[in-house]
Amino acid sequence: MRLTVKSHSLDALTAPLPPEGEDAIKQFVRHGASTLVARESDRRADPSAKEAHTEQRAQGLVDYVNALIRDETTEEAHEFATWQDLAAAARRLMSVSIFNAVLPAEREVLKSWRASALEGGEAHSKMQRELSTTWANCGTVALNAVKRLRANYGATISPIKETKCEKSWTAEIEDALKLKPSDQNEIYILDCTLGGIHNWLVEAHHDGKRYLIQGYQGAYSAPWWVTDALVDPADLDADLSLVEEPRKKYGVQSDIAAHYDKFIKNLSQIVTDGFNAQSRSGAPVFRELPFDPADKKPAATSGFPILQVQQYTLRNPQAVRMTMPGVSGPLCAQAVLSLPLAVRPLEGQELDEVKQTFAKLGLGCDYRFAADDHEIRVPRGDKNAALRGKRVLRIGLHAPETVRPSDLPAPGEEVEIGTLRAGVEDTIKIAVP
Secondary structure, three states: OEEEEOOOOOOOOOOOOOHHHHHHHHHHHHHHHHHHHHHOOOOOOOHHHHHHHHHHHHHHHHHHHHHHHHOOOOOOEEEEOOHHHHHHHHHHHHHHOOOOOOOHHHHHHHHHHHHHHHHOOHHHHHHHHHHHHHHHOHHHHHHHHHHHHHHHHOOOEEEEEEEEEOHHHOHHHHHHHOOOOOOOOOEEEEEEEEOOOEEEEEEEOOOOOEEEEOOEOOOEOHHHHOOOOOOEOOEOOOOOOOOHHHHHHHOOOOOOHHHHHHHHHHHHHHHHHOOOOEOOOOOEHHHHOOOOOOOOOHHHOOOOOOEEEEEEEEOOHHHHHHOOOOOOOOHHHHHHHOOOOOOOOOOHHHHHHHHHHHHHOOOOOEEEEEOOEEEEEOOOOOOOOOOOOOEEEEEOOEOOOOOOHHHOOOOOOEEEEEEEEOOEEEEEEEEOO
């Protein structure tokens, strides 16, 4: 990539950067960190840890600019008035480089994100706001991951059950959080909420591996959590020094099975004793959880919180992985690092084939599209009384909007149909006529 800083020279930069440029880029990062000290003065970070974190980010940005200069795979050329302008653009570009576009349509979106990052302005600000709404609001991360897996990668995901763990039911916490599939043909997604303070998800595999995926409002976003990114794409100025260690141990797509028992024990103690529960050393238990140790809201919350665990089952993980070349980690992490694609209603031949599939089962099909969601129901007047008026979640391993006649088993064989009942999946098997 050809980069020019006019205040330095009209010639393209070469790597490594001259001392003048390296120092200017580092000062750009340090200046941003110094303004955070006043803005975040109530956070309990060790000043030396903050300084080390700032220097790591400063050197990381220098290394990134050097890598851009050495990149010979692109003929892009960009000109900046000052070193500070280059540093700002490079930091924005570095923040979007963590996203993993595996589909052609995703690559087009990422291309536009990169262009807006280099230019700055409203387009990039809008992208950051959308990232913050989607992935930094902890209450929506799990649901948005499920939606993205469905929309981008054809995942068939069923809501199975919800467990509420109160003070007198702490034994149920371990049961709910230690759920795992019986084989590799399914993955469990556990959508967890603790007393309205925090929401996170655990992706559970049949071999015991577990992955913690989360964002924390006012602290960090899920894309930052699942990578080793130096800056948070949703907030380039976020102070991340206090959550770096929890991320190393519980984030970055790491299997947390070795730490899971302690994680459950700490959650159980909070449900039993409240958010002011203390460990044997006298430290607040909440700060030992890998969430946000600087959050003051839990300590100000009285009573005994309820832990809610909503279990989802992803029923076609192998098919989903086939749409994600090169992805070997948790599927929910790829959902977080995916690019948003427009969801369009079924029309023409697509809708006709879905209706043909239902007809082949002897069922009617009412289709509605709203708020980027496909809703397919068996008509209220349908001759099948067991399915009459119900919303269909899946036919076999296929979401109803993607199912085709060829997906059905042979005539005389049974297929399982999942429908929505009181927020969870209800199933019925019917024979193909």
